[in-house]
Amino acid sequence: MQLPQPIPRATTSDAVATRVRHLIITAALAPGERINEVRLSVHLGVSRTPLREALNRLAAEGALTSVTNHGYFVRPLTLDEFEQVYAIRPLLDPEALRLAGLPAARRLTRLKALNRKLADTTTADDAIAADDAWHLELLADCPNRVLVELIEGLMQRTRRYELALMRETRQVLRATDDHDQVHKALADGDLERACAALEHNLQSGRAPIVDWLTARQTKTEG
Amino acid sequence: MQLPQPIPRATTSDAVATRVRHLIITAALAPGERINEVRLSVHLGVSRTPLREALNRLAAEGALTSVTNHGYFVRPLTLDEFEQVYAIRPLLDPEALRLAGLPAARRLTRLKALNRKLADTTTADDAIAADDAWHLELLADCPNRVLVELIEGLMQRTRRYELALMRETRQVLRATDDHDQVHKALADGDLERACAALEHNLQSGRAPIVDWLTARQTKTEG
DNA sequence: CATCTTGTAACTGTATACAGTATGCAGCTG
DNA sequence: CAGCTGCATACTGTATACAGTTACAAGATG
Numbered sequence: 179m180q181l182p183q184p185i186p187r188a189t190t191s192d193a194v195a196t197r198v199r200h201l202i203i204t205a206a207l208a209p210g211e212r213i214n215e216v217r218l219s220v221h222l223g224v225s226r227t228p229l230r231e232a233l234n235r236l237a238a239e240g241a242l243t244s245v246t247n248h249g250y251f252v253r254p255l256t257l258d259e260f261e262q263v264y265a266i267r268p269l270l271d272p273e274a275l276r277l278a279g280l281p282a283a284r285r286l287t288r289l290k291a292l293n294r295k296l297a298d299t300t301t302a303d304d305a306i307a308a309d310d311a312w313h314l315e316l317l318a319d320c321p322n323r324v325l326v327e328l329i330e331g332l333m334q335r336t337r338r339y340e341l342a343l344m345r346e347t348r349q350v351l352r353a354t355d356d357h358d359q360v361h362k363a364l365a366d367g368d369l370e371r372a373c374a375a376l377e378h379n380l381q382s383g384r385a386p387i388v389d390w391l392t393a394r395q396t397k398t399e400g
Numbered sequence: 401m402q403l404p405q406p407i408p409r410a411t412t413s414d415a416v417a418t419r420v421r422h423l424i425i426t427a428a429l430a431p432g433e434r435i436n437e438v439r440l441s442v443h444l445g446v447s448r449t450p451l452r453e454a455l456n457r458l459a460a461e462g463a464l465t466s467v468t469n470h471g472y473f474v475r476p477l478t479l480d481e482f483e484q485v486y487a488i489r490p491l492l493d494p495e496a497l498r499l500a501g502l503p504a505a506r507r508l509t510r511l512k513a514l515n516r517k518l519a520d521t522t523t524a525d526d527a528i529a530a531d532d533a534w535h536l537e538l539l540a541d542c543p544n545r546v547l548v549e550l551i552e553g554l555m556q557r558t559r560r561y562e563l564a565l566m567r568e569t570r571q572v573l574r575a576t577d578d579h580d581q582v583h584k585a586l587a588d589g590d591l592e593r594a595c596a597a598l599e600h601n602l603q604s605g606r607a608p609i610v611d612w613l614t615a616r617q618t619k620t621e622g
Numbered sequence: 623c624a625t626c627t628t629g630t631a632a633c634t635g636t637a638t639a640c641a642g643t644a645t646g647c648a649g650c651t652g
Numbered sequence: 653c654a655g656c657t658g659c660a661t662a663c664t665g666t667a668t669a670c671a672g673t674t675a676c677a678a679g680a681t682g
Contacts, residue, residue: 189468189635215664225637227449230665234453238460240546246411247643247664262546269491324462324484328550411665437634447667452635469634469673 195232272373302344417454524566
């Protein structure tokens with residue numbers, strides 16, 4: 179008998195990773211902050227071992243950096259990293275959509291529903307979750323799962339920036355119109371136009387965050 | 401005084417990760433094999449803790465998979481994964497080269513030297529190392545380091561396949577001619593032609609490995 | 623004889639204990 | 653008083669111990 183495909187992974191490490199990831203994304207663990215393993219492990223009610231495994235993974239994801247004998251630090255939000263990470267998805271997502279091909283009617287319906295949900299969100303958290311859900315639904319038929327996983331990783335890496343912007347400036351990033359452009363192109367059966375619209379969408383969030391980061395950076399410099 | 405940029409990381413975990421990565425790449429740990437943590441830790445002369453941290457990282461890199469209460473398995477070589485991973489670099493590398501721009505004369509000289517070195521290699525190991533070195537030198541000026549790191553990760557992920565092919569079929573993948581095409585385009589100051597040549601190079605290694613994998617797959621099925 | 627049961631061994635996941643290294647302060651020295 | 657030195661403390665990195673789960677096999681049962 180073959181091993182089952184699904185990988186359960188219901189271990190404490192995973193739960194801890196999820197929780198700590200959330201702490202980082204929501205800035206409960208502030209950018210630049212040094213992580214005290216003992217304190218955090220006590221706070222989470224687990225021992226240091228699973229915590230360290232989680233921290234390790236988060237470091238691999240790019241949310242933390244680690245320095246020998248100094249421990250883990252929450253990666254600060256920098257303009258450089260943001261621009262670099264943000265520049266990559268426009269290379270990947272359109273290709274993934276191309277590979278996925280035109281969606282079935284059923285999927286297009288779902289996409290529109292998700293977009294309405296996005297329009298109705300009230301909190302930054304929900305907005306970003308809905309946006310990510312829309313993008314993943316769009317690529318659900320993409321046969322290159324490695325590519326999609328890569329995209330998911332990049333999503334998580336930019337999430338902190340988007341959340342921080344929305345939290346600190348009370349600005350809201352709404353991509354519903356962009357998404358509608360993609361819907362229209364897909365409904366017309368024009369995959370290339372959809373890809374172009376998607377690429378535009380993936381770049382449209384950039385400017386406000388860059389502005390905010392540069393403002394913040396020059397402020398902290400002075 | 402500011403902390404120094406370089407992150408030393410001279411810990412046992414890292415050493416172990418490197419060693420285990422090598423064991424996997426060279427198939428000393430065979431594809432599909434289950435990893436016995438106790439045995440391996442004894443073999444490496446360390447305790448289970450740093451070994452597990454290393455295994456965790458390798459799982460994040462995609463060389464291992466982990467199943468709860470069953471442990472880590474060396475990821476088998478599959479046609480699907482190979483095709484998916486291999487399809488990504490042609491999306492990333494040309495863009496990275498575009499961002500890097502035309503290389504200075506000095507760098508072009510180095511690239512040619514590395515390519516000669518590649519031509520002179522005798523073992524599969526050396527060939528792949530030299531090839532990777534050439535590609536990284538080509539992107540040395542790329543300001544998007546995140547992009548380059550992504551590319552490095554993909555390199556490591558395909559390395560196993562290339563090595564396995566060379567080992568099992570005694571076939572040698574030589575990309576020196578492809579690289580020369582890139583050199584010529586760069587010397588002509590034609591960045592786009594260089595990108596096109598690079599993209600071709602990144603796809604030219606695909607066919608032999610696909611052939612070998614399909615042959616192997618149908619063989620093991622029967 | 624096939625099938626289920628049960629007990630044991632092996633292994634992973636987690637907690638704890640220990641060792642080595644950095645940090646910060648008190649006291650000394652010039 | 654500035655700067656260095658040495659010690660105490662805190663924290664990370666590693667090893668070991670313990671707990672829970674799975675796999676396997678011998679024996680019981682129809």
